[in-house]
Amino acid sequence: MNNDRQKILTDYISYLYTTGRTYDTVGKYIKYVTDFLERTEDVNRRGYLVYKRENADVMVRHSLMCSAICDLLSYLNIGYGKREKAVKPLEKLDVISDKNKKQLNDFIIWLTDNNDYSSHTVYIYYTSMKKYFEYANEVNMDNCRRFIKSLEEEKLSPATIRLRITAIERFSKWLKKPIELKRPKIKRKLDVNNVPTEEEYNRLLEYLKAKNNKDYYFFIKVLGTTGARLSEFQQFTWEDIISGEVVLKGKGNKYRRFFFQKTIQQEAKVYAKEYGKTGIFAVGRFGPITQRGFSQHLKAWGKHCGIDPRKMHAHAFRHFFAKMFLKKNKDVIQLADLLGHGSVDTTRIYLQKSYDEQKKDFNRNVTW
Incomplete structure (x- = not known):
């Protein structure tokens, strides 16, 4: 690839990361566009048509190839205006063969x-x-x-x-006949009014810390300071928390690293030694905690602490972690890594403000 095309590719990649596409889609676009730039004689509509004829057998299985190259040409303002064919829906068959x-x-x-x-x-x-x-x-x-x-x-x-x-x-x-399909876009939205506030989080911790069994105090503190999904949280061990970090398989069979606060490490070390805590961390009276059982506990604790029950579910503390992290550090890219998101676009929802925050900002700033 010559220098001019290398510059086109570099500039286009920079543009791709502003489009909100997932990392997986961006990676495929880069792959297809790189191949096009390396093999086509002309970076224009004619070059695309020739390339398309030469690679028809591959393109029929990978619809993103056409989309990626057309997107590149559109970005270069020499776009190939593709007419969308009217797609007829299928009719239901009588039986499955x-x-x-x-x-x-x-x-x-x-x-x-x-x-x-x-x-x-x-x-x-x-x-x-x-x-x-x-x-x-x-x-x-x-x-x-x-x-x-x-x-x-x-x-x-x-x-x-x-x-x-x-x-x-x-x-x-x-089947060994891979097909790639375009997905309909979803506008990601987070109801930020249903996320615990910092004051509510601390109130809940104080209540749980005062109980004889402090296991649940540690559960909430770990959820609120790691951003872990419940399925990931259920894999933690006391040894993981005391050591300060662990790598686990999470959503989508992806591995990611979790860090634990130094204060939690120290508290957990003392508590585990005193009460002989070892192995799986999230264990209740009748064995490993379940989503349903934990949800019932959360509702009861929230009622006792005067917290809206809509905020009392395990995933709310993942949202709480994200909001608190962005309050201290505006690095959305780093937060995406910590949360295990495949796209920064997913993480941007945490930049939304609640009704009370919006009203406070409005009254503070609109003074003219």
Whole structure:
């Protein structure tokens, strides 16, 4: 690649990171655009058409290739104005074929035998592909697009359609005929009014610290200072907290590092030694805590402390951690890493302010 094209690529990559696309999508765009710039004779519409003909067999499986190159040309103001074809929805079939029933069964067996997916994820993949085979007999790009159109006409939410697409892509990889599909955009929104305030968080800690069994005091403090999801929190051990950090597998089978506050390390070390605490951290009276059991405790503690019950769920403390971190440090990129987000766009929702914060800022600043 010559210097001019290298500069085009560098500038385009910088632009990509401002678009709010996920890291995964950005990575694919960079890959496809780099290949185009290295192989095409002309960086224009004609060059794109020639490149498209030469790589038709690959592009038919990877719809993002066309999108990435067209996005580059659009960025360079020499865009290839692609007309969107009208997509017809699929009509529902009478029955699922025996062949597809067997494929679906084999796929589920493969998922459970060879992957570390949760039972919930496997169930979503199963129901998604079952739904797909109610409309189509073959997994190909045209059928997939028409299936998505059918879901849109059924008024399914963008989040549900994205789950269906993820299942189809996973299934197509299992078939060794990978397909990439465009996902509908979701406007991420956080109800910041349902996040505990710093004063409420401290009030809750004081209440739990005064109890004979201080385990729950540590639970809340760890949740509020790590931003861990409940599924990740359930993997922590007392030894992890005392050591100050741990690397665990979290959402999406991704590994990430958790750090623990020095004060928590010191408090946990003394407490664990005094009461013989070892092994799994999040254990209640009847064994490892469950989401339902922990939620019931939180509601009861919140009622005792005068905290709105809508703020009393485990994930609220992940939001609390994010809000507190941004209050001390405006580095959204670092927060995205700490929270294990795949896209900074997800993390930006924590920059929103609550109703009380907005009103206070308004009254302080609008004085003219």
